[in-house]
Every structure is written in structure tokens, then in C-alpha cells.
Amino acid sequence: MYVPTSSILSTGVFWKDTLPVTTSLFFATPLLPCARRGLAFQFAVGFVSNVVALLYHYTLYKQYDEFLGIEIDEWRTWDVSIACFCLCIALQHLINADHVLLRLCTAVISPVFLGAMCLINAPLIEHAKILFVNTLVVVIGKCLLPSKREVVYNASYAKVIVPCGILGAIFFPLPVLWPDRYWLYHSLWHVFFGIAMYFAYAELHTGRYISSSSSGVYVKKTSLANGGRGRNPASNPKSE
Numbered sequence: 759m760y761v762p763t764s765s766i767l768s769t770g771v772f773w774k775d776t777l778p779v780t781t782s783l784f785f786a787t788p789l790l791p792c793a794r795r796g797l798a799f800q801f802a803v804g805f806v807s808n809v810v811a812l813l814y815h816y817t818l819y820k821q822y823d824e825f826l827g828i829e830i831d832e833w834r835t836w837d838v839s840i841a842c843f844c845l846c847i848a849l850q851h852l853i854n855a856d857h858v859l860l861r862l863c864t865a866v867i868s869p870v871f872l873g874a875m876c877l878i879n880a881p882l883i884e885h886a887k888i889l890f891v892n893t894l895v896v897v898i899g900k901c902l903l904p905s906k907r908e909v910v911y912n913a914s915y916a917k918v919i920v921p922c923g924i925l926g927a928i929f930f931p932l933p934v935l936w937p938d939r940y941w942l943y944h945s946l947w948h949v950f951f952g953i954a955m956y957f958a959y960a961e962l963h964t965g966r967y968i969s970s971s972s973s974g975v976y977v978k979k980t981s982l983a984n985g986g987r988g989r990n991p992a993s994n995p996k997s998e
Contacts (some may be wrong), residue, residue, distance in 0.1 A: 763830050768821055776940045779815040782808070784952025785841070788848075793962035799865055800847055802803040808841040834855075836876055839885040843872060846892050849953060852963050853933035855896045859975040868892040907967035917962040919954045926951030 768775050788809045814833035817825040824830060824988040850864055871888045929950065932943040 761820065761933045761937045763938060766818060766940045767938070768819075768931070769938075769941060775819050777941050777945040778948065779812065779819055781948035781952075782811045782815055783846075785811065785955065786947045787952055787956040788959045791956070795959075795965050797851065797959075800844075800851060803847060804844055805842070807837075807844050809830055810836050813857045817991055818838060832879060835879070835885070838882060839872055839876065839889075841884070842889050843868065843892075844955075846889055848853075848894070848958060849893065850896045852958060852965075853897075853900050854905055854907070854910070855900040857899060858897040860896055860903065863899075864897050882928040885922075896941055907969060910964045910966040910968060912961050912964050915957045918957050919962055922957075924953035939955060944950055 789801055789804050789808070791797075792804060810833070813825065814830075814837040817830050822830060825833065827893075846868070847864055850860065869887060872885060875884050875888065898909050926947050926949075929946040931942045933940040936943070
């Protein structure tokens with residue numbers, strides 16, 4: 759799934775070689791809604807992920823074998839591992855898997871194991887196993903462990919999130935087939951998935967909730983044409 763760093767060669771064109779560095783900033787955009795809504799854990803992990811990504815892509819751009827005493831393959835492992843962990847905690851937030859046991863798994867147990875894998879320089883497959891188990895626990899736990907409230911979703915932004923997420927997922931593995939186009943495909947992954955993550959945090963999840971005793975999950979009926987700020991007068995979801 760991952761192209762060897764030794765196969766990612768400089769194109770000799772400045773804007774192409776720096777594009778993965780600059781476009782990685784798209785993944786910083788979800789930090790804004792996280793900060794605005796007081797999602798301290800998501801903000802902290804996202805911030806660390808962005809710093810590691812910038813350092814990794816800078817090391818790759820400069821064609822260094824190591825940077826700050828850390829080998830480039832280790833930077834890549836940390837970058838991928840923390841970025842995927844960001845996807846796990848985003849999923850947990852979006853589906854509101856907020857039982858204390860699930861939060862303990864994601865906020866304490868998984869980071870400890872991932873940190874240990876980084877310290878012993880374990881292969882990415884070991885990180886993937888931890889992340890897979892974490893995601894499985896969160897999804898199954900959401901089904902089995904009750905929550906006192908459910909999210910109010912603004913479904914109109916699925917029109918942005920779903921296509922961008924699909925495009926990002928398509929571009930992500932392409933450098934394995936065409937490593938000479940890494941600068942393009944990996945940058946497009948940054949752009950499209952960064953946009954999807956931003957709107958998932960900022961708009962799809964409205965930051966509002968209704969009681970779980972209500973029938974079904976409330977979805978705001980809004981239109982992108984009016985900025986997604988309309989509301990369904992038939993219901994009155996609560997903010998908690």
C-alpha cells in the first residue's frame with residue numbers, strides 16, 4: 759500500500775517537490791472546528807499529526823536520510839500511524855460513541871500501544887492491527903453500549919464529504935503504481951480528504967444533540983444554498 763521512500767525521487771521542480779508539504783496544511787483545517795467546539799483531545803491529536811506530517815514531508819522534500827535524529831522511514835511510520843488514528847477518533851466523534859469505556863479505549867489504551875509501536879520502530883502492519891481493533895471496538899461498542907444523547911446531523915454536507923472522501927481514497931494508493939507521480943497523487947489525497955474532514959467536523963456534526971429517548975436520529979433539513987443554516991421547524995433539538 760505504501761511506496762518505499764527510496765522510490766520517491768525529486769522532480770527537480772520546486773513547486774512540485776514542495777506540493778506535498780504545502781498541501782498537508784489542508785489537514786490542519788479540522789483543527790478550527792475542534793477548537794471552536796472545545797474538542798480538546800481531537801485538537802491535540804490533530805495538532806501532533808500535522809506537526810509530524812510537516813516534518814516528514816519536509817524530510818522527504820530535502821531527500822534527507824534522517825532529520826532531528828529520526829530516520830525518514832520512522833517519520834513516515836509516525837505520520838501514517840497518527841493520521842490514521844485521527845480518522846479513528848473522528849469516526850468515534852461523528853457517531854457519538856461516547857460511553858466511558860469507549861473513550862478510555864481511544865483516549866488512553868490505543869495511544870499507549872501506538873506510542874510503544876513507535877518507540878520500538880514496529881512495522882506499519884502492527885500499527886494497523888491496533889487501529890483496526892480500536893475501530894472495531896468503537897463501532898461494536900456504539901451498538902451495544904447506550905448513549906444518553908444522539909447527534910443532530912446536517913446531512914446536506916454529505917454532498918461535499920462523500921465525493922471528497924472517495925476521491926481522497928482513490929488518490930491515496932496511486933503512488934504505489936506510479937511513484938514518479940507521488941508529488942501529485944499524495945497532494946490530491948491531502949486536499950480532498952482534508953476538505954472532507956473539515957466539513958465532517960464543522961458541518962455534518964452540528965454540535966447539537968437530542969435525547970436518545972426520542973425516536974430516530976434527527977437530521978437537519980438544510981440547503982447548501984443558504985449556507986446550511988436552515989432548520990426544520992417541526993423539531994427542536996437540544997444543545998448539550
